[in-house]
Amino acid sequence: MNTSIVKPGMSPSPVDPAGAVRYEILGPLRISGASEGPLIRAHKIQVMLAVLLIRSGQIVPIEYLTEEIWGESAPRRATAAVHVYISQLRKSLSQHGAPDDAIVTRPPGYLLNVGDAGLDVYEFEQRVRQGRDHAWAGAHTEAVESYEAALALWRGPALSGLRDSPVINAFAAWLDECRLEAAEMMIESSLALGRHRAITSFLYSLINQHALHEAFYRQLMLALYRSDRQADALRVYQSARTILKEELGLEPCRALRDLHRQILSGADLSNVVPTSGAA
Incomplete structure (x- = not known):
């Protein structure tokens, strides 16, 4: 973009x-x-x-x-x-x-x-x-x-x-x-x-205001997972999936689904390449 x-x-x-x-x-x-x-x-x-x-x-x-x-x-x-x-x-x-x-x-x-x-x-x-x-x-x-x-x-x-x-x-x-x-x-x-813990509350706030912005869910899942909060990261995905289904009748985007599978499998995500235009 x-x-x-x-x-x-x-x-x-x-x-x-x-x-x-x-x-x-x-x-x-x-x-x-x-x-x-x-x-x-x-x-x-x-x-x-x-x-x-x-x-x-x-x-x-x-x-x-x-x-x-x-x-x-x-x-x-x-x-x-x-x-x-x-x-x-x-x-x-x-x-x-x-x-x-x-x-x-x-x-x-x-x-x-x-x-x-x-x-x-x-x-x-x-x-x-x-x-x-x-x-x-x-x-x-x-x-x-x-x-x-x-x-x-x-x-x-x-x-x-x-x-x-x-x-x-x-x-x-x-x-x-x-x-x-x-x-x-x-x-x-x-x-x-590596400021994973520092940005989680900010991400929760952003998601509360912009519930259909999938990139924020992805970032929050990654931040939580890297903070040794795998269960919380999975709950974020389920929340995103529920909201997207109810509001738009859609499944989460591919990037979100892929990250969900990686978290479920316990993959090493310490070096995941950002997907936005930031890097």
């Missing part, structure tokens, strides 16, 4: 406002800046800002913003309303210390400049990339540190409270998957370091 966080249309803008304003979408939408401006409370303006951030560095047509804000229920004067919202957003960003050209009018719409370090997603992508590079080089201690720094940027589900917009919902769901993948790779590097 590709873990790059910056997709086409999301590359950092060449304009850097000297770090004056930072936009955070790895959780509820939040703005921090050199100046403490008022919170943006109007839902429609939050949606508009989120869409502009998702398409940062690109011109976003007014009709695109209209569709994301109102869907099929746009008022007759929706275009005029968008202009008003943009004006209000510019004022709010200015109060946070953003430059005058943070939002640029470019027919047929608007463009938001966030700067190379102005969006938490960019830092997340950088930390994940560093973690992958360290893991590939066998530097798993450094890899874990990079992944942990990436995951620490999250404050909750991406753009929570704004997922009634189709584009925001799809993009935020994709970011949430990237978060899970970063956690998976961090755990693989932790397993490579």
Whole structure:
């Protein structure tokens, strides 16, 4: 799976406002800046800002913003309303210390400049990339540190409270998957370091939140088995099998079934090669 966080249309803008304003979408939408401006409370303006951030560095047509804000229920004067919202957003960003050209009018719409370090997603992508590079080089201690720094940027589900917009919902769901993948790779590097007991509680927590994510079951089974908890590892498999059958009508994936057979046979799994992109 590709873990790059910056997709086409999301590359950092060449304009850097000297770090004056930072936009955070790895959780509820939040703005921090050199100046403490008022919170943006109007839902429609939050949606508009989120869409502009998702398409940062690109011109976003007014009709695109209209569709994301109102869907099929746009008022007759929706275009005029968008202009008003943009004006209000510019004022709010200015109060946070953003430059005058943070939002640029470019027919047929608007463009938001966030700067190379102005969006938490960019830092997340950088930390994940560093973690992958360290893991590939066998530097798993450094890899874990990079992944942990990436995951620490999250404050909750991406753009929570704004997922009634189709584009925001799809993009935020994709970011949430990237978060899970970063956690998976961090755990693989932790397993490579022999930190089996240290990560079991974290894995139980992840499984409780993401019961259909089979990779976490595999990692927990391996961590328990390497901690001389064979019976617990087998119970984890049975739990995974029950949940997958009840929720999806499916048997566990091949990797999980193979690991189950190896644990049953008492195989030496001290040098099992990670299956994720972490190493």
